[in-house]
Amino acid sequence: MNLMRQFKHTSYRWRSWIQLSERGPHVLYRMMRSIAELPNRTSKAAARAYGSNQLMSRTTALCVLLALSAGCAEPPTLSSQYFAFDNPEKLSRWSVIQVRDQALTLAGDAKVYQLASPLFSDYAGKLRTLSLPKGAQVSLDADTERFVYPIGTIMTKTFYYRRASGSQRSEFRLVKANQGSELGLNDFSLAEVTLLETRVLVKRAGGWTALPYVWDADQQDATLSPAGALIRASLQSEGESEGEGPSEEAQAFAYLVPNQNQCAGCHVLDQATKAILPIGPHPRHLATGVEAGDQLAAWAAFGALSDGVLQEAVGLGANVDWRDAKRPLYLRARSYLDINCGHCHSPTGPADTSGMFLTATSQDPIRWGVCKAPIAAGQGTGGAQFGIVPGNPDASILSYRLGSVDPGAMMPELGRSLVHSEGLALIRSWITEMSGQCNAAQQPVVHSDDHNPRLLDQNPAFTLASGLD
């Protein structure tokens, strides 16, 4: 009983477990007693004295002890909890990611993964997890080149920022995440990090469901928020003055937690089926390079991929990390466009209305927008005539829309309310290096750096109106 008392003193949770167990079935009560007596029964001699039945009980009890000592006195090793029908009100019920003892804790079966090139989301840091049903594996659809996940798969993506030092969570004074350096799990000091939302993607018998959870003000849990949320915040760069009050450099912005339809707006990759699919965790995004330790190999190592699927997936090719300046510019640009735009701008996606396809496998330059007239861009043209004018990012609609924060003109339409300066710079460089020219009768309209179109006095597009030049 010494051990028992010790636990009682050190852990409130342990006591609750006792109380609960005592109310439980008789067998549990007996096991409780076994555990309580364990210190006297761990010798080999004592073990030998046990019959097979008792041995089984002891094994069970040891497991329980292990689970509890890991689980309550310290953060427990949890397992992700799959809900086949219910959409739990609280994120913690999935057990994938939760706050325990002021620390962000993952289920033991939740694997953190990263993408070669992540989607830009207003400089938020992201923590991505994958939980597969025990023993289940991921297969590959050779036609779509996407992974097919087993029913019961749970993916989460948690969006966070480091707080400006000295600021309260309620102020939402946030600091840009360093590009490419996402926090390790041990770095999540909830006193310094603001968790905004966790998006859950769960694969059920009827397909994937997307569930947005918004973190509560006390950051102990997150609440299901099908209608999304709008969080008014400010953002500053690392190292900027983080003193009292908002710094001068801080940019005000509205952080958008997408509603469930908006989840589908990006995650429906095929308008014909309207089925929701994961965007990132597919071979070409996960294969993060041979040198740096391949993500796919890691997945194979923990049993998610068979050797055959691993070989096949690796053979599909890999997107480069767009931040990796050692890689060719066009590959970085295409990789950036693929993850940020390709989910809509594909032959099956919602933006096929534009005739622009920005997936990594799209090979026809006109589908990237090269010398292509806009269809329904409206004020999103910024005054430019073509998606891309080789050599001239200032005359290209693509760079204009990436640089806009006007909801009526910006691209992507959702998921950011700030300009991704580094991504924009990449695309501008790519366009600058592009050779060739568009067969326009007149000089393309130039949009200026502050993203306001500089309108020509006369409309350039219609030669009928100016054909007598």
Next chain:
Amino acid sequence: MITSRNSVFGLVILLSLAGCADQEVPAVLDESVSAVEVDFETQLQLQLLEAKPGDVIDIPAGTYALYRGLSLSVDGVTIRGAGMDKTILSFKEQVSGAEGLLVTANDFTIEDLAIEDAKGDALKINESKNVIIRRVRTEWTNGPDTANGAYGIYPVQTENTLIDEVVAIGASDAGIYVGQSKNVVVRNSRAEYNVAGIEIENTFDADVFDNVAINNTGGILVFNMPNLSQEGARTRIFRNLVHNNNTDNFAAPGGAVAGVPAGSGIVINSNDEVEIFENDLAANDTAHIIISSVFSTNYSSRETASAFDPYPETLYIHDNRYEGGGTSPDTLELKALKLAMFGLTGSFPNVIWDGFLNPEKAVDGKLPPALNFCIAGEPGTQLLNVDGPAGYANPELEQSQYQCRHEPLPPVQLSI
């Protein structure tokens, strides 16, 4: 099979977790403040998310300010207001979303409300079947402005769409814009102070009738754009009132409509089988009817998909009534042409054409009968070919070669 030992083990773990959670729950309940604002916008969006087929979502009279774009993806839903001047969804303060309302669902009806001042498109309906939009007003309340959203009522890639008794005002592209669709009726509606009043683009089988298009840059447009999944054909434009479409073009340059001259009544660009009849066209200062090819735009680049047919063919213009118009064309160049050909007080004829025709199909430099532009039942109508292919060297005023008739197009049958 789970052994009894394992089930016991599982139960213990489960209970132990319940035990752990047990003492945490009160703390959460005490301190938790939901980050979600429960306001009109959230309520309405929740209704849209939780709707079931057959549901009617009623929005009572009132003016509601929204910050985020709304969206619906459930089939069979009706959204109903208390009237287009009573239930007003105002997006003046919108901070996110490229539309006021985005619908990606079939069997959708929206009626009796207004969507004002959306930052992007007001009402976009993407890839839906069986859509009814009636007595809906989309408006940018500050009047024509390049910064206004592009489209008011914007079904794209739809099948079976009825637009009835709507009002569209102030769009910086098109007030009513039907794109890449099949089977469309636009009727009894009013479009004013848009760049394009009503635009049918890359669409098969559209009937546009009994509408009023007034004070736009161009009244009614039928376009085909390259590089899309379908090229449209077969549009009937009849019994519309198309007048005073003389508002300066305020579209952002670059888009197709940015090149539409102010003063355009009806514009056919690269589309085929268009029947224009029994309309009243008045005081459209460039011309009542303009026929053009995508070659007349700057989009005639070598990169255009080779399969695209840029030539407008088989147009049938008959029994329209014209009043005034053509007296003060947009742009100095057209003014000069008008002055040179028709004098200071003269005017362009009812129809002008850029003169591009398919050399592979031309017979003796003219359109063969099946592809010809036919003008009938309006003896006063002349057609000015501005001779675009030859650099506008020899504009010609013609009449006799277009005196012909085509078979009338059949009415559009909506299966709604």
